[in-house]
Amino acid sequence: MPSTDEVAALIVGDIGESEVGRDVVVKMNDGFLSNIHETHTASIPLHYPLIFPYGEDGFREDIPISEIFRNMGSYKRWKVSMRQFISFRLQDRNSEYGNIIFAKRLFQQFVVDAYTMIEANRLSYIRFNEKTIRAYYLNGVAEAIEKGETDPSSVGKRIILPPSFTGGCRYMFNNCQNAMSICKKFGYPDLFITATCNSQWGEIQRYVRARNLRAEDRPDICVRVFKMKLDNLMSDLRKGTIFGPVDAGMYTVEFQKRGLPHTHILLWLKPRYKLIIGEDIDKFISAELPDPQLYPKLYKAVSSFMIHGPCGVIDPKCACMVDGKCSKHFPKKYQNCTTIDDDGFPIYKRRKTGITVAKKGVPLDNGFVVPYNPRLLMNYHGHIDVEYYNKSNAIKYLFKYINKGSDRVNVQISNVGNGESNQDEIKQYYDCRYLTPCEAAWRTFKFDIHERWPPVKRLSFHLPSEQCVTFNDDEDWEGVVQNVQLKILNS
Incomplete structure (x- = not known):
């Protein structure tokens, strides 16, 4: 909780x-x-x-x-x-x-x-x-005219929340489509990184302690520091100093219910530097506790930020428990070497080394370690989950996941039917919206919640007579069709 x-x-x-x-x-x-x-x-x-x-x-x-x-x-x-x-x-x-x-x-x-x-x-x-504008396919408008419809407001979908509104459904959908176009150009992404703001960062703690405050008392400072860390992290990734040269990348910033911002990052490595076999993955991703005698600082960082649990039989009341099992499938099985299964999922190396860390009085071993990159972890001292990704069967789910927007559950009982013309996108966006102080500060300062490179130019195309037509409620339908057909002839 x-x-x-x-x-x-x-x-x-x-x-x-x-x-x-x-x-x-x-x-x-x-x-x-x-x-x-x-x-x-x-x-x-x-x-x-x-x-x-x-x-x-x-x-x-x-x-x-x-x-x-x-x-x-x-x-x-x-x-x-x-x-x-x-x-x-x-x-x-x-x-x-x-x-x-x-x-x-x-x-x-x-x-x-x-x-x-x-x-x-x-x-x-x-x-x-915004004018009362409606959108519909050209052949749909022509079909409505043939049926004898005279009221333009009876068909089409009212455009209320434009794609320029940050965080709206159209905005997130366009981001998802742009990400898919990058995937079409460069193939499947190679790495999926999740970085979370750490309220114990020295920059935050020095500031709030000098003023007798706590980190949650200054969400504006937390988001400013996280923004600077994120910009520096993306700069390191683009320069290729961590995983090697990259072709493309993107990130989306989201906000946890407990207040801290986090980001999901996708990276496309250049063909020469792609991770093909288990040995390639081991060069950048580890899922083991390091030796505390040889790497004391890294061991402390992994113990602090990259340990899941305890959960399962040890703590059945843990937040990750669903139907008596860990929803994240911890603890993981021991593995002597990193392999990639038939579905393209990596099985990271988790040897039984005997090295443990105590959490809530319970010793946890490599089975509870979240995959990480040692260099990123030491540079940014926060929870940075690094996962190898090259699975074609889940590519659409991945892009929808990182561009899904705010979590919500909406249930509506209505006798209006499923008429598309009555859809209210503003109400859909605004109802049951959960807003945290960090998100409010982030959006007030106008920080980006989405970034990608290289840029994507959107070009509209359609099947014959299925281009989207916009028209006002009081506009003449026959004139709408004639204007569109005239534009087609002139083009």
Whole structure:
């Protein structure tokens, strides 16, 4: 179970056509009650009087962006966005006492609450400013005309959440498709790496201890340090200093329910450096406890970060236990050498060396070691799981796994039927959304959650008469078909 002392949000969105923001009611000086929007200047100070004891102004929609800042990039905005304002307020400054950043659990609540406002404003803008556009295949529109349909709103799928919205279903689907195109170019990936933020990193601990705080009290510092570590890790991988030269790579950042960010990384090695046999895998991946006499620092790192359990018969209440068995299949069987089975799965070398490490008073041996790369582990001192991957039968599952987005379970009972035209993508995204302080800080600072190289250029293609056509609810159908056919002839 989660052991971190954190404040998170489970959003049960009720965004509808009449959604106008949060229902905030204040009593004015004249004694009358009034509704104010969440972007009102007094909204945030009234919510957090301990953080804003002097009633300082909160976010306003008319704050201009400085001319110097606009000249630094191709900014088309002339006003400060809510994300930029919140990001500005989360900074640690010597010129003022940090009421916000020293508020501990209240700071966690403020970060989560502020980002829910940012996201809600973005979704509201998309809902109320995007035209009522529908999409359908050209032959489907022609078929509807032949059937005598006169109402364009009766067919097609309403486009509500565009692919430009980070984290949306279309955004994640496009990332998955781009990853598959890289796979088509360079073949199956060779390595699957999972790196998790370590709240005990020296950079984090030195900062929070000097201020009498804990790591969970400053999620903004945790994500900043993890971002720097991740950038450095990807730089090392791209330079080929760890596993050799690489052709391509990608990563996606996700957030655990216990608050810490982690990333899934895929690497495509150059053909000359690919891992073919067990001896090649042993050069980079180990699943054994090192000799504490010969490698004391590495033994300490493996013991701290790369041991699973204890679980199974030793601890049947462990979180990984499902139906009396470890869902991760620990402890693993002993193996004298690394082999690759008929399905392409590696069986790592796990010898019975007699070297153990005590966890919760239980001695654990090589059967509980998570595969790791010694150099990565010593460089970054965190949980970095390195797995050999070259299995064609699970390639689609792998790309869907790392681009799946937030975990959720949705159940809806409706008598409307399965009509595609009634699908609300904003509601699907927003309902039951679990938001942690680290994710809120990461997204507020506008850090990337997905990166890949080389870049992918998306080119649309389709079968005859199956191109996607967009049209307004009040548009003439016959005109839509004629315009598309005219474009086809001109092209």
